[in-house]
Amino acid sequence: MKRILLILLICLLLVGCYINDSREASKKEAITLDDVEQLSYALVVKDINNEYMHTMFRGFKMACTELGISALMVGPDDSSDVNQSQLINDLIREKIDGIAVAANDSDEIKSALQKAITSGISVVSLDSPVYPEDRTVHIQQASPEIIGRILIQAGAEMINNEGEIAILSTTEETPNQKSWVNWMLRELDENKEKYSNIKLVEVAYGHDNETVSKRKTRELLHKYPNLKLIIAPTVIGIRSAAEVVCEEKSSVKVTGLGLPSEMEQYINSGICPWMYLWNPSDLGYLAAYAIYVCQTGTFTGKEGDIFEAGSLGNRIVTSSEDGGTEIVLGKPLMISSNNVSMWKEVF
């Protein structure tokens, strides 16, 4: 039902209509912009077909509810060619007060975000950063360096430090995956001795799309018969890879960043010995509070700024690897057969 509503939202946005979370659009009723009293904060996600994005929105909406603010989620979906720029321009027209965006392509949305900022809209990024000049601050799940390095270290351990490995990412331009893949390559490059028996045969791209990710996984298994491991820093990619490995009864191991609620069976079967993630809901929650303090307090997103983020307590702004500033949620959680049944109830 939620997905139907969100796809309906995209269609309504395209025809200039709108739904926020406090109203249900009945199929016969078209809500126009004039009907909605207060459009406040919007979460612009990478795509609405991804459970991770819905989990981020859960936290975003929870924080907005605590703050007495209405919230909505918009994002591209596979069945339409609406992109994040168009959605941000729609939100500007609708005089939204705040935007939190997880970028697919920081170049594509640059001008729309600049227009939003010029219009007085508070903009933060989360999960996948936009350029520093296009945001007040980035809400960072964990250090990209730690994520990249730990995925290689864990993967090497899973295959006893020898064999062919492949990476299944999303796209070459997606900011968060691009950073994580770069750190994976640096971990391999800066530790040649340690990984002398490991060969990275390919970085493939599944576009955070299940069909493409499954196809890419099958291609990798066919092209590299001695492949021992696939590392997928994407919840769609890791699940798709694990599903194909299971279907093909392959001995290849899979790890990366995954939702416990989607990966439990693959962790318990050993296809994915363990993986990492964080609570996407906390990212969304933090982002909503960051927008709020941008609007209501003296928060400027400068290094050293501190703000109170509801149940997540005081948070401090630090410098980010892209030359801007960020608020780091924490460290990546290791998710294995010891704790996946607990974490799957959370995200």
Ligand code: RAM
């Ligand atoms: C996918 C998206 C998201 C990323 C997770 C790990 O859901 O690419 O941006 O943070 O995977």
